[in-house]
Amino acid sequence: MKSGALALLIVFALRPSAAAAQAQSVAVNRAFDFEQAGRMREAIGAWRQVIASGQAAQGMLGLERIFAALAQDDSVLPPLDSLLTQTPTDKVLRGVQLRVLRSLGREQDAHKAFDEWVKLVPHDAAPYREYAGELLADGRASAADTILQQASAQLGSTKALTIEIAQLRAALGLWAAAAAAWRDAMLAEEYLEQTVVYSLQAAPIAQRDSVRAVLRASTTASSKRVLGSLELQWGAARDGWRAIATLTAADSAFNTWNDFAQDAERQGAWLAARDAYAAMNKMRPSAATALRAAQMSISGGEPASALDLIASARAELQPVAIRTTVLPLQIRALTQLGRAAEAEALVAHDSASLDAGTKRAYARMIAWGWIRSGQVEKARAAIAGGSGDDEDEVTAWIALYDGDLAKARGGLRRPTEATAEVLTAMALLSRTKADSSRSAGAAFLALARADSAQAVVRFERAADELPDAAPLLLALAARVQSARHQDGPAIALWQRILTQYANAPEAAESDLEWARTLRRKGDMNGAVDHLEHLILTYPQSALVPQARRELEAARTGNAQ
Amino acid sequence: MKSVSFLIRAAALLAALSSAPPLAAQHLLVPMDDSQQNHLKAYGLTFFALKAGDKAEWFLNYRGGSFLLPDDPALRRKAALDGVTVLPIDDGAVAAARKEIAAGNMDAITLEKAPHIAIYAPAKSPPWDDAVTLALKYAGIEYTQIWDDEILKTDISKFDWIHLHHEDFTGQENKLHLGFRDAPWFIEQRDNDLAAAQRNGFSNIPALKKAVAGRLHDFVDKGGFLFAMCGATETLELAMAALNVDIAGPFFDGTPMDPDADSKMDWTRAFAFQNAHLEMSPGVNAMSDIDGHQVNVPTRRQPLGQFTLFNFSAKFDPVASMLVQNHRQVIPDFYGVTTSFNKAVLKPGDVVLATEDGAPWVKYLHGDYGKGSWTYLGGHDPEDPQHNIGALPTDLSLHPNSPGYRLILNNVLFPAAKKKPLKT
Numbered sequence: 013m014k015s016g017a018l019a020l021l022i023v024f025a026l027r028p029s030a031a032a033a034q035a036q037s038v039a040v041n042r043a044f045d046f047e048q049a050g051r052m053r054e055a056i057g058a059w060r061q062v063i064a065s066g067q068a069a070q071g072m073l074g075l076e077r078i079f080a081a082l083a084q085d086d087s088v089l090p091p092l093d094s095l096l097t098q099t100p101t102d103k104v105l106r107g108v109q110l111r112v113l114r115s116l117g118r119e120q121d122a123h124k125a126f127d128e129w130v131k132l133v134p135h136d137a138a139p140y141r142e143y144a145g146e147l148l149a150d151g152r153a154s155a156a157d158t159i160l161q162q163a164s165a166q167l168g169s170t171k172a173l174t175i176e177i178a179q180l181r182a183a184l185g186l187w188a189a190a191a192a193a194w195r196d197a198m199l200a201e202e203y204l205e206q207t208v209v210y211s212l213q214a215a216p217i218a219q220r221d222s223v224r225a226v227l228r229a230s231t232t233a234s235s236k237r238v239l240g241s242l243e244l245q246w247g248a249a250r251d252g253w254r255a256i257a258t259l260t261a262a263d264s265a266f267n268t269w270n271d272f273a274q275d276a277e278r279q280g281a282w283l284a285a286r287d288a289y290a291a292m293n294k295m296r297p298s299a300a301t302a303l304r305a306a307q308m309s310i311s312g313g314e315p316a317s318a319l320d321l322i323a324s325a326r327a328e329l330q331p332v333a334i335r336t337t338v339l340p341l342q343i344r345a346l347t348q349l350g351r352a353a354e355a356e357a358l359v360a361h362d363s364a365s366l367d368a369g370t371k372r373a374y375a376r377m378i379a380w381g382w383i384r385s386g387q388v389e390k391a392r393a394a395i396a397g398g399s400g401d402d403e404d405e406v407t408a409w410i411a412l413y414d415g416d417l418a419k420a421r422g423g424l425r426r427p428t429e430a431t432a433e434v435l436t437a438m439a440l441l442s443r444t445k446a447d448s449s450r451s452a453g454a455a456f457l458a459l460a461r462a463d464s465a466q467a468v469v470r471f472e473r474a475a476d477e478l479p480d481a482a483p484l485l486l487a488l489a490a491r492v493q494s495a496r497h498q499d500g501p502a503i504a505l506w507q508r509i510l511t512q513y514a515n516a517p518e519a520a521e522s523d524l525e526w527a528r529t530l531r532r533k534g535d536m537n538g539a540v541d542h543l544e545h546l547i548l549t550y551p552q553s554a555l556v557p558q559a560r561r562e563l564e565a566a567r568t569g570n571a572q
Numbered sequence: 573m574k575s576v577s578f579l580i581r582a583a584a585l586l587a588a589l590s591s592a593p594p595l596a597a598q599h600l601l602v603p604m605d606d607s608q609q610n611h612l613k614a615y616g617l618t619f620f621a622l623k624a625g626d627k628a629e630w631f632l633n634y635r636g637g638s639f640l641l642p643d644d645p646a647l648r649r650k651a652a653l654d655g656v657t658v659l660p661i662d663d664g665a666v667a668a669a670r671k672e673i674a675a676g677n678m679d680a681i682t683l684e685k686a687p688h689i690a691i692y693a694p695a696k697s698p699p700w701d702d703a704v705t706l707a708l709k710y711a712g713i714e715y716t717q718i719w720d721d722e723i724l725k726t727d728i729s730k731f732d733w734i735h736l737h738h739e740d741f742t743g744q745e746n747k748l749h750l751g752f753r754d755a756p757w758f759i760e761q762r763d764n765d766l767a768a769a770q771r772n773g774f775s776n777i778p779a780l781k782k783a784v785a786g787r788l789h790d791f792v793d794k795g796g797f798l799f800a801m802c803g804a805t806e807t808l809e810l811a812m813a814a815l816n817v818d819i820a821g822p823f824f825d826g827t828p829m830d831p832d833a834d835s836k837m838d839w840t841r842a843f844a845f846q847n848a849h850l851e852m853s854p855g856v857n858a859m860s861d862i863d864g865h866q867v868n869v870p871t872r873r874q875p876l877g878q879f880t881l882f883n884f885s886a887k888f889d890p891v892a893s894m895l896v897q898n899h900r901q902v903i904p905d906f907y908g909v910t911t912s913f914n915k916a917v918l919k920p921g922d923v924v925l926a927t928e929d930g931a932p933w934v935k936y937l938h939g940d941y942g943k944g945s946w947t948y949l950g951g952h953d954p955e956d957p958q959h960n961i962g963a964l965p966t967d968l969s970l971h972p973n974s975p976g977y978r979l980i981l982n983n984v985l986f987p988a989a990k991k992k993p994l995k996t
Contacts, residue, residue: 177878
């Protein structure tokens with residue numbers, strides 16, 4: 013009996029407050045409904061009822077929204093003043109007061125209200141946080157700085173204001189300090205990550221390295237995730253991936269990687285997306301994730317790693333799925349690698365189950381594969397019977413190899429993939445006005461066949477044939493020589509560019525590459541000479557900041 | 573390859589000359605406000621000019637504390653290579669600048685000669701960086717590295733300026749034995765110091781460091797300039813004031829601290845502080861109550877805020893003005909073994925250069941002692957507020973506009989100024 017009586021007593025004790033809560037909830041919902049429907053007059057009445065029901069803060073926020081929408085902010089003040097008389101330290105109400113006074117342009121009154129609030133709660137960071145936040149939102153960093161300094165003096169510490177301090181430093185352009193403050197703030201509040209990314213992504217290019225250094229110095233998962241997102245925003249997705257790659261399962265790595273992969277994919281950062289999907293596949297193997305990673309790998313121009321991923325997915329899939337999802341990727345990867353014969357064999361194996369349209373599409377890919385390996389005749393054979401359209405990319409590459417620059421120019425105007433080869437070809441085609449060059453075509457063909465020695469000879473010969481693109485062609489020849497570790501011939505080419513084409517865009521690049529080669533060989537003085545020459549001769553070159561960094565390293569003998 | 577190198581040098585010089593702005597300019601103004609691309613290397617450029625025998629002027633409070641250098645192809649070349657912003661100006665523009673300087677809280681100070689600088693640092697670098705060494709190296713300012721033997725056995729009066737950073741002049745190795753007594757670097761450092769002590773006739777490290785502190789005291793007394801940062805500030809003061817008192821714990825000299833050490837300190841020998849209280853517990857990683865932040869004592873550690881540089885009258889307080897030239901007045905604080913200086917222990921004659929509003933400590937101090945002067949800046953590394961042992965050194969190429977590092981470099985050029993009587 014006793015326990016039953018006790019239970020009854022509790023029910024009765026709870027009943028009135030539950031009823032009140034329900035009534036309050038109904039009143040709030042009703043006010044929101046009016047507000048949503050744009051029935052402002054009724055909404056004002058409804059929010060006043062919410063205030064009357066005891067929810068002063070929520071009601072006042074409602075009135076603030078509505079009167080702001082009606083451009084009648086001053087109407088907020090009478091009810092607000094009377095509420096503040098009853099609860100003068102209510103943070104929400106004080107916040108509304110500061111916002112309204114400032115939106116009315118009554119700065120002095122706002123400051124007075126702030127001072128009054130501080131006087132009431134001298135050990136509370138809330139007034140400073142609210143007011144400094146308002147000023148920062150208005151871009152008044154110096155005024156916010158004053159308030160935060162006042163907070164530091166009054167409270168003896170700014171620990172409770174780390175977020176505002178971080179925002180302030182970002183607003184003042186003190187990016188490294190802002191990053192450090194955000195890093196510290198995230199130690200206590202992980203949810204800030206998106207805010208931090210938003211704040212720091214505005215760092216100018218010259219300041220980004222200092223932001224990176226601060227975040228890299230921290231080992232927390234939050235700092236890594238923030239750096240990953242920032243790098244993605246700043247167009248350095250691979251660095252972004254490196255920042256988050258070391259996350260562990262305990263740091264929700266899988267979800268972080270998934271979000272990163274999708275963002276990277278949306279931005280066309282294929283290889284970063286590939287790395288993330290591949291890591292996900294390693295953590296929780298799945299055919300869908302592996303194929304996604306393979307897709308990214310192919311799009312990013314690394315088809316070899318795609319083949320490995322495809323092989324790992326294949327074992328889990330049914331034949332139909334293999335034909336519809338795996339085969340297209342496999343063909344694409346193989347043809348990108350120039351392994352057209354293997355692609356042809358795969359298509360032939362499944363030929364009976366492929367429709368005519370699919371076969372035609374594969375034939376084009378295989379033609380690409382032949383082109384990549386420099387087998388022009390086989391490429392022609394693969395697309396025999398196709399459109400033969402001048403705008404077709406495959407046809408354009410064949411034309412380029414034939415030395416028909418005019419036809420190649422038409423087909424490569426809008427390439428489907430911006431690979432290094434495509435960009436190099438486009439650079440040449442846009443640089444020269446000539447319509448044909450046998451040597452240039454032969455050079456690209458030699459490159460496709462991986463015959464680098466022949467490519468160098470042809471590029472140099474093409475430089476004589478196409479004077480308007482000579483420095484570019486010589487720089488291409490030098491790049492190939494450098495890649496072959498033929499430093500002497502590469503240097504001779506850079507010297508020729510610097511002597512004969514000192515005003516060409518390739519001249520600064522030649523100095524930088526020459527310096528790098530000398531540094532590799534231990535000739536620091538020579539490297540310094542070339543870096544200095546670059547900086548002094550081409551002060552407007554985009555390579556100057558990099559040259560300064562390398563000059564510093566060459567002078568101090570630091571490795572880079 | 574030699575001839576190619578020569579050609580490249582010649583071509584670079586020609587290029588520098590041909591790309592230079594108007595040849596009519598007679599001066600190069602090095603602005604130090606936000607238009608400057610590389611504030612830190614700008615000091616190096618000025619030092620380079622002084623070293624070459626040129627005279628320079630420091631326009632205090634004018635465009636962030638800018639420098640006026642003679643227009644010279646070598647200077648233009650160095651500025652271009654270092655990415656330092658210089659503005660070629662003629663006599664008319666200089667006259668206009670002087671007029672503006674005369675009318676406001678600004679002044680022009682002549683810099684006459686490149687100061688002869690020494691940095692007190694061990695031969696083998698410990699696992700932390702030294703902000704001044706970093707700053708001087710990055711700016712390209714020459715210095716001589718000295719250590720205990722040089723201080724004790726050679727004539728250090730040949731240096732205009734001696735810098736101290738993280739070293740512990742109480743001889744207690746910053747009490748790092750509390751956390752690192754088995755670390756190879758700690759053992760090596762202690763053994764090296766002990767060997768230096770024995771080499772110089774002292775039985776232990778505290779005795780050696782006390783003697784070194786005494787020599788530094790005399791260096792300033794006789795007219796030298798001393799700049800110290802981090803733990804060197806506090807421990808140098810303690811070592812100087814503890815001439816006849818044992819203030820080292822048993823780990824370092826085998827005997828406990830004198831229990832009456834506090835009352836036996838002779839603060840008249842100290843430059844900046846008085847009536848400070850020693851940390852008597854050997855197990856607490858603090859030296860005294862001079863430091864306001866006590867970073868290595870978790871229960872006492874104070875959070876970092878930001879400090880504000882005072883704006884002195886350039887015409888009446890040129891020295892203090894030189895030391896605070898900056899393009900930022902408010903600078904984020906940074907920890908060090910000694911981060912700040914409690915106001916309660918300052919001597920009345922100290923000039924406070926920077927303080928944290930409302931805090932019971934100050935950040936940056938200057939004063940005269942005997943015929944010389946000293947400057948103390950609390951904290952370890954302005955661009956690494958929480959610098960930890962073993963952390964990578966700060967890469968200053970990422971912070972070419974660091975306002976904190978500018979304070980260090982102000983001290984480097986300050987001894988180059990032509991002596992001017994102080995009016996306050």
